Amino acid sequence: DAKTTQPNSMESNEEEPVHLPCNHSTISGTDYIHWYRQLPSQGPEYVIHGLTSNVNNRMASLAIAEDRKSSTLILHRATLRDAAVYYCILKWSDYKLSFGAGTTVTVRA
Amino acid sequence: EAGVAQSPRYKIIEKRQSVAFWCNPISGHATLYWYQQILGQGPKLLIQFQNNGVVDDSQLPKDRFSAERLKGVDSTLKIQPAKLEDSAVYLCASSSQIGTAREQYFGPGTRLTVT
Numbered sequence: 001d002a003k004t005t006q007p008n009s010m011e012s013n014e015e016e017p018v019h020l021p022c023n024h025s026t027i028s029g030t031d032y033i034h035w036y037r038q039l040p041s042q043g044p045e046y047v048i049h050g051l052t053s054n055v056n057n058r059m060a061s062l063a064i065a066e067d068r069k070s071s072t073l074i075l076h077r078a079t080l081r082d083a084a085v086y087y088c089i090l091k092w093s094d095y096k097l098s099f100g101a102g103t104t105v106t107v108r109a
Numbered sequence: 110e111a112g113v114a115q116s117p118r119y120k121i122i123e124k125r126q127s128v129a130f131w132c133n134p135i136s137g138h139a140t141l142y143w144y145q146q147i148l149g150q151g152p153k154l155l156i157q158f159q160n161n162g163v164v165d166d167s168q169l170p171k172d173r174f175s176a177e178r179l180k181g182v183d184s185t186l187k188i189q190p191a192k193l194e195d196s197a198v199y200l201c202a203s204s205s206q207i208g209t210a211r212e213q214y215f216g217p218g219t220r221l222t223v224t
Contacts, residue, residue, distance in 0.1 A: 034212070043113075043200050043215030044152065087151055096165070097213060099151025 004088045009104045018075040020103055022088030025069045032091040033064060035073050037084040038102070044087065047073065083107045111135065113216035115201050121222045127189035130219045134182070134203030140164075142213065143176055143186050144200040152200055158184065188221075196223045 005023040012018040024033070035047040048055055048062045050071070055062045061074040075082055087102040114133040122128050134141050139160050144152035155174065156166040160181040169176070173192070178184040188195055198218040204211045 041217075043202070043218050044213075045215065046212035049212065096154060096157075097152075099153070101149075101151055 004090060004100055006086075006088050006100065006103045008101070009106065011106045011108060012075075012078045013108050014079060015077050018078045018082070018105060018107075020073040020075075020086050020088075020105070021070065022072070023070045024088070024090055027068050027090055033062065033068075033071050034089045034091050034097065035060070035062065036087045036089065036097075036099075037082075038087070039081075039084045044099075047086070049091070078105075078107045080107050080109060113201055113203055113214055115199075115216040115219055117219055118217065119220050119222075121224065122191055124193055124223050125190040127187065128191055128221060129185055129187045130199050130201075130221075132184045132186070132201030132216060134184070134201070135205075135214055138203035138205050138214070139181070140204045140206065141178055141184050142202040142204075143184070144202065144215075146198045146200055146218070148197070155186070191221075191223045193223050196221060 032049050032051050034049040036044040037047050038044045048057055048060050050062045050064055054064060063072045083106055085102040085104050087099050089097050089099060113135055116131050120128055141158045143155045145155050146152040155169045156176045157164045158178040161178045174188055176186045186199060198220050200215055200218045202213040202215045204213045
C-alpha cells in the first residue's frame with residue numbers, strides 16, 4: 001500500500017480555519033486521495049476525496065499539490081464538533097481503505 | 110436514509126469464549142466490510158463481501174474468526190475462541206459499489222473486551 005504521513009496532532013481555535021497536511025510521495029497516477037474522520041466513540045465518516053484537482057464540498061476543501069505528492073484538508077471554520085481523528089488515505093484498489101494512525105485535531109473554545 | 114446498524118454496541122467476554130457481531134448495511138449497498146480497530150490505531154480491514162461472496166479475507170485470522178453474509182444483506186462476524194488480543198472495536202461498513210472513488214459508510218462499531 002502507498003503510504004501517507006500525517007502529523008500526530010494539531011490544535012485549533014474555534015471558528016478559525018484548520019489546515020491538515022498529508023504527504024504521499026510514493027503516490028501513483030491512479031491513486032485517489034481520500035479523507036475520513038472519526039469522532040470519539042463513532043465509526044469513521046467520509047469527508048472528501050480527489051484525484052488531481054482541488055475539491056470542495058459542504059464539509060471541507062481538499063487542495064492537491066501539482067505533483068500530487070502532498071495534499072491539505074481545509075476545514076474553513078472549525079467548530080467543537082470537528083474535534084476528531086482525521087485520516088488521509090490513498091485508495092489504490094477498487095475497495096481497500098488502508099488507515100494509518102491519522103491526525104488528532106483538538107478545537108479550543 | 111438509515112445508516113449502518115450494528116449490535117451489540119458493547120460486549121465483555123472471557124478468553125476462550127465465543128462471540129458474534131451483527132451488521133445491517135445501508136439498504137441497497139452491495140459491498141460490506143468488517144474492520145478491526147485496536148485502541149490508538151486506525152481500522153484494519155478483516156473481510157470484504159460483494160453481495161454474498163467474499164472478495165478479500167486475506168487479513169482475517171481464519172483459525173478463530175469467521176464471517177458470513179447470507180442473502181447478500183445482513184452479515185455476522187464470529188470469534189471462537191476469543192483471545193485477549195481480540196479486544197478492539199469491530200466496525201462494519203458498506204458502499205454502493207466497488208470503485209476507487211466510492212466512499213464507505215461506517216456503523217458505530219461493537220466494542221469487545223476480552224478478559
